[in-house]
Amino acid sequence: HIGNEARKRSAALILKKIAEKNPDGEPAVLMGDLNAEPEEAPIAVLKEKMKDAREISKEPPFGPVGTFNGFKFHEPVTRRIDYIFATGMSVRQYAVLSDARDCHYPSDHLPVLARVELSGK
Incomplete structure (x- = not known):
């Protein structure tokens, strides 16, 4: 989406859809390429209702902070x-994996992993 306001509205729509599909407030996960950096408005909107796994990991995050490499292995x-x-x-663990082969990443995005623990009700 072009424009900050449209991206904020998209984030709000995602939260609305999660609430509609999950009216009982069961555990939920949202993950993916959100094309927004942590200080940008869409991420702030999502953090109003959900927790960033990197920020709440019980163990220190593993790997680089960044996730987008642009296939630039030496940067x-x-x-x-x-x-x-x-x-x-x-969230027990959070990691960004930066494995490569022959100085080439398999994707322009690094894999992001989280080990989570559900508490019984």
Whole structure:
């Protein structure tokens, strides 16, 4: 989406759809390439209702902060646009994997992993 306002509205729509599909407030996960960095408005909207797995991981996050490498193997990965958001669960571990083969990444995005723990009701 072009424009900050449209991206904020998209984030709000995602939260609305989660609430519609999950009226009982069961644990939920939202993950993917959100094309927004942590300080941008769409991420702030999502954080109103969900928790950023990186921020709530019980163990220190593993790997680079960034997730978008642009296939630039010899440059630092600093741009974070891929996320795992969670609600109703704890995050035991969070990691961004930067494995490569022959100085080539398999994708322009690094894999983001979280190990979560659901508490019984």
